[in-house]
Each structure stands twice: as structure tokens, then as C-alpha cells.
Amino acid sequence: MKPATAAAWKALTGAAESTRGTHLCEMFAANTQRFSSLSMRWNDWLLDYSKQRVTTDIMGRLQVLWQTADVPGWIARMRAGDAINHSEGRAALHIALRHPASKGPILHAGRDVMPAVRHELGRMRDFAAQIHGRHWRGATGEPITDVVNIGIGGSDLGPRMATQALAAFRHPELKVHYVANLDGADLATVLAGLQPRTTLFVIASKTFTTQETMQNAASARHWLVQALGEAAVARHFVAVSTNLAEVARFGIDPANAFAFWDWVGGRYSLWSTIGLPLVLAVGFDNFSRMLAGAHAMDEHFFSAPVAENLPGLLALLEIWNTNFLGADNRALLPYSQSLALLPRYLQQLEMESNGKQVDRQGLPLQCATAPVLWGEAGTNGQHAFYQLIHQGGRPIPCEFIVCKHPDFALPGHHEKLLANCFAQSEALMRGKTLAETTAELAASGMSAEQVAFLAPYRSFPGNQPSTTLLLPRLDPFNLGALLALYEHKVFVQSVIWDINPFDQWGVEYGKQLAGRLLPIIEGKAPTAGLDSSTAGLIAACKS
Numbered sequence: 001m002k003p004a005t006a007a008a009w010k011a012l013t014g015a016a017e018s019t020r021g022t023h024l025c026e027m028f029a030a031n032t033q034r035f036s037s038l039s040m041r042w043n044d045w046l047l048d049y050s051k052q053r054v055t056t057d058i059m060g061r062l063q064v065l066w067q068t069a070d071v072p073g074w075i076a077r078m079r080a081g082d083a084i085n086h087s088e089g090r091a092a093l094h095i096a097l098r099h100p101a102s103k104g105p106i107l108h109a110g111r112d113v114m115p116a117v118r119h120e121l122g123r124m125r126d127f128a129a130q131i132h133g134r135h136w137r138g139a140t141g142e143p144i145t146d147v148v149n150i151g152i153g154g155s156d157l158g159p160r161m162a163t164q165a166l167a168a169f170r171h172p173e174l175k176v177h178y179v180a181n182l183d184g185a186d187l188a189t190v191l192a193g194l195q196p197r198t199t200l201f202v203i204a205s206k207t208f209t210t211q212e213t214m215q216n217a218a219s220a221r222h223w224l225v226q227a228l229g230e231a232a233v234a235r236h237f238v239a240v241s242t243n244l245a246e247v248a249r250f251g252i253d254p255a256n257a258f259a260f261w262d263w264v265g266g267r268y269s270l271w272s273t274i275g276l277p278l279v280l281a282v283g284f285d286n287f288s289r290m291l292a293g294a295h296a297m298d299e300h301f302f303s304a305p306v307a308e309n310l311p312g313l314l315a316l317l318e319i320w321n322t323n324f325l326g327a328d329n330r331a332l333l334p335y336s337q338s339l340a341l342l343p344r345y346l347q348q349l350e351m352e353s354n355g356k357q358v359d360r361q362g363l364p365l366q367c368a369t370a371p372v373l374w375g376e377a378g379t380n381g382q383h384a385f386y387q388l389i390h391q392g393g394r395p396i397p398c399e400f401i402v403c404k405h406p407d408f409a410l411p412g413h414h415e416k417l418l419a420n421c422f423a424q425s426e427a428l429m430r431g432k433t434l435a436e437t438t439a440e441l442a443a444s445g446m447s448a449e450q451v452a453f454l455a456p457y458r459s460f461p462g463n464q465p466s467t468t469l470l471l472p473r474l475d476p477f478n479l480g481a482l483l484a485l486y487e488h489k490v491f492v493q494s495v496i497w498d499i500n501p502f503d504q505w506g507v508e509y510g511k512q513l514a515g516r517l518l519p520i521i522e523g524k525a526p527t528a529g530l531d532s533s534t535a536g537l538i539a540a541c542k543s
Contacts, residue, residue, distance in 0.1 A: 024429045048467065065319070078491070150179050155206075157348055171280070179220075221233060
């Protein structure tokens with residue numbers, strides 16, 4: 001589907017124009033059943049999108065896009081293992097990583113991938129049992145107390161985010177740390193608190209050539225060898241990679257290398273052996289529950305009609321805000337400190353997937369795609385950027401995520417957290433008119449002059465659209481379902497926008513240029529051919 005030329009797209013453009021001047025308060029006044037008609041439940045979840053600037057008629061028009069773009073057909077192609085990542089000639093079968101053994105095969109190039117998936121899951125389970133049971137010993141015979149995952153991008157963000165999200169389920173005697181940044185400060189500050197003899201490193205790189213990861217791995221290796229000698233490497237390093245030759249050259253026993261496959265994209269790889277540090281952090285049983293939650297969301301996505309399809313609804317609402325109401329960003333606001341890293345995780349998932357400017361035919365797009373995603377956890381954001389959302393004068397759709405029950409039940413905390421979350425979505429919707437503010441200030445006893453002076457500052461336009469996703473609790477099952485929800489949301493949007501969400505050539509271009517500049521910075525190559533700015537920056541560093 002060419003989005004901007006489709007009849008359904010043009011109909012939505014007209015609907016946006018006809019409702020542009022209608023305030024959300026007016027929409028609620030016109031429909032006393034608005035909440036029940038613009039919310040839905042799945043299991044014990046509640047999605048409330050009644051504070052979005054939509055009507056049931058607009059939602060119906062948006063749902064036509066689902067059919068016009070043939071989203072069901074694209075779902076079928078993904079499930080069949082077709083090379084829907086067409087620019088790289090690859091399938092996108094991350095759904096296989098959480099597919100239960102009892103549900104039958106999933107084919108790729110005519111072969112069932114599930115035996116290999118189950119094999120690696122079994123190896124992860126057995127390895128975690130060795131570490132947790134204190135059977136795996138370091139070079140000095142001591143058990144492992146700390147694990148350091150070294151990766152970047154999808155090899156870091158997924159397990160790092162999930163480890164924090166499931167903090168309430170962590171193994172009591174094992175600490176898991178994460179290092180990703182090429183800046184030495186990242187690795188150095190982690191190593192400063194560790195002992196080589198009780199530390200295990202997980203090096204996560206599919207090719208075992210990723211520059212940032214391998215530099216950090218080399219520095220970690222040097223740190224270990226200085227303390228324990230070369231022979232210790234085999235007992236203190238394991239790998240998640242497919243390049244066994246490079247793994248062995250590093251000094252890691254290939255028997256301690258965990259495999260994954262080219263049909264697993266980096267930002268969709270948490271469910272694979274990339275999740276090994278998470279398994280070590282929370283145990284294999286909890287990891288399995290997370291896989292079960294993701295699979296439950298998969299089944300919902302595959303079978304539910306669009307009007308009752310959680311990923312579909314979230315995708316369509318963002319398309320409405322982005323392409324028809326002119327919002328170029330979205331605030332993700334989890335009222336859960338455990339989900340503090342979720343905005344960062346979804347930045348990669350959403351913006352790396354759908355931040356594209358050409359369609360599947362290589363032609364320039366005629367519509368905007370992924371909005372800029374940003375956010376912060378809980379009430380912290382209220383004391384930082386909420387002022388901009390309330391009075392900054394630009395459309396900022398907000399997505400609130402909150403749990404009915406806390407994962408850490410300290411008395412007096414959770415009720416206040418819920419009150420703040422619901423109050424913010426109400427305030428963003430309702431606002432406060434100048435007349436309301438004037439009356440409120442006058443009733444407080446202020447003079448007429450004071451009221452006239454202060455009222456403009458204390459008035460709020462409201463009409464900011466928001467969605468609230470209410471989960472029962474943050475546990476492995478619900479976290480798995482939540483992450484799969486966003487994966488499928490991104491996929492639906494890519495189909496409607498007619499783009500490939502599984503490649504990332506912008507990322508690859510940056511790596512290519514860094515490889516060209518490194519010898520110049522090291523003084524091994526001339527600056528000839530560089531632009532004056534890049535050459536000047538390098539010269540300034542060398543001076």
C-alpha cells in the first residue's frame with residue numbers, strides 16, 4: 001500500500017480536519033460511554049485510549065488501514081519464514097524463540113528451527129544451574145558471584161532492561177552487570193567493584209567482530225589475565241556468538257559458546273541466547289515465564305480482529321497522531337521504577353526499526369514514519385519535563401504504563417504512585433481554562449489585580465492525547481507480553497507505512513565511517529580527502 005495515496009488515508013485526512021478544533025473535554029461531554037467504547041481488556045490488562053483525540057468513527061476509519069495494507073497477509077509471511085527483511089534477504093522469526101515445543105514446527109528455508117531453539121534453551125538452563133548451584137568454578141576454585149555482560153545495542157539493551165524490570169525476581173547470591181559503551185569509563189567503573197577470581201564475563205556478539213564489544217572484551221581479558229594468568233580465560237569467559245573460530249582465538253572454549261541465528265535481528269534477540277545474562281539474573285524458570293508471556297501476546301496478535309488487537313490499536317493510534325495530527329514525538333511514561341530502562345529499549349526497537357525514508361520499493365516516502373520516542377520513569381519526569389507537555393504549546397502524545405499491584409510492596413508508596421499517574425493523564429486531557437483559573441484564584445481571596453496577573457500563567461490548554469496501559473503486576477509473564485506487544489506494534493506500523501523494519505543501514509554507515517577514521521586518528525593514515533570540519537577535529541585532538 002502506498003499510504004498517502006490510499007483512499008482510507010485520504011478519508012482520515014478529512015476526519016482530522018473536521019475534528020481539529022474539538023477539545024477532548026468536548027468529546028467526553030458528547031459521549032458519556034466514551035471510556036467503555038474506547039478501551040479494551042486482554043487477560044487482566046486494561047488499555048484505556050479514551051483520552052486519545054479519536055472517536056469511534058475515526059477508529060473505524062483507522063482500522064480500514066489494517067485491511068488495506070494487508071496486515072494479516074504480512075503476519076502470515078512472517079510466520080511462514082519468508083524473507084520479509086528483503087534488503088538483507090532474511091526472515092524475521094523472533095516469534096520462534098518463544099514458541100512452545102508442543103505447538104509444532106516453525107519453518108525456515110523448509111527446515112524446522114525449533115529443535116535448534118530448544119537445544120540452546122536447554123544449554124542456557126544447564127549453564128544457569130551450574131552457576132547458581134556453585135558448580136561452575138573460576139580458575140582459583142571459587143564460585144562465581146558476579147557476571148558482566150559485554151555487548152551493545154540489542155545485545156545489551158534487552159537483557160539489561162529486563163534484568164532491572166525483574167529486580168524483584170533476582171537470584172539472591174549473584175549480581176549481573178552490563179557494559180556497552182566504548183568509553184572506557186563504562187567498563188572501568190564496573191570492574192572497580194569486582195574481583196577477577198569470582199567474575200564471569202559473557203561476550204555477546206553474533207560475529208565476534210563488533211568494535212565496541214570486542215574492545216571492551218579485550219580490556220576485560222587483560223584485567224583478568226593480569227590477575228590470574230592466560231589459563232584463567234577459559235573459566236571466566238563465555239560467548240554468545242556464531243563465529244566459533246574467533247571465539248576460540250579469544251581463548252574461550254567453543255563448548256562455552258551459545259548460538260543464535262541470522263533470522264533473529266539484534267533488537268529482537270532478547271528471547272534468544274542473548275538473554276543468557278537475564279537467565280543468570282532471574283533463573284531459567286522466570287525466563288521461561290517471560291517467553292510464555294511473549295507467546296501469549298503472539299497468539300493474541302495473530303488471532304484477534306483489529307478492533308480488539310492490542311498491538312494493532314497502539315499502532316493505529318500512533319499513526320493517527322503522527323500522520324494526521326502532526327505529532328513528531330511521543331513520551332513513554334512508565335510509572336514503575338523497575339521499567340526505568342523501557343524508554344531506552346523502545347527507542348532502539350521503534351526508531352531503529354521504523355526510522356526510514358524510503359519504502360519497500362526504494363522510493364521516497366510521502367509520509368512521516370517513526371516519531372521521536374523519549375521518556376522517564378514515574379514521578380521523576382513530573383519534576384523535569386512535564387512542564388513542557390502541559391504548557392509547551394506542541395502536541396506530545398503520552399503513553400502511561402502502570403501496574404495495579406507493586407513489585408516492591410512498601411507501605412504508602414503505591415497508592416501515591418497511582419494517584420500521580422492518573423492525575424497527570426487527567427490534567428493533560430482536561431487542562432484548565434482562563435475562566436476556571438480566574439474563578440479559582442478569586443475564590444482564594446486574591447485581589448482582582450493579582451488574579452488578572454497570575455491567571456494566564458496558571459491556565460493550561462489540555463487536549464494532550466494519552467493512552468494508559470494498566471497491568472496487574474510486573475512479573476516475568478507480563479513483561480514478556482509487554483515487550484512482544486511493542487514488537488508487533490512496530491511491525492504493524494511498518495506494513496502500513498510500507499517500509500522494512502528489520503534493517504538498519506544508517507547504523508551500518510556510521511560503523512563504516514568510524515573504521516575509515518580510526519587509522520587517521522591513530523596517525524597511521526593521512527587526512528587527505530576529509531572535509532575541513534572532520535580534519536580540524538582530528539587535528540585538535542592531536543595538538
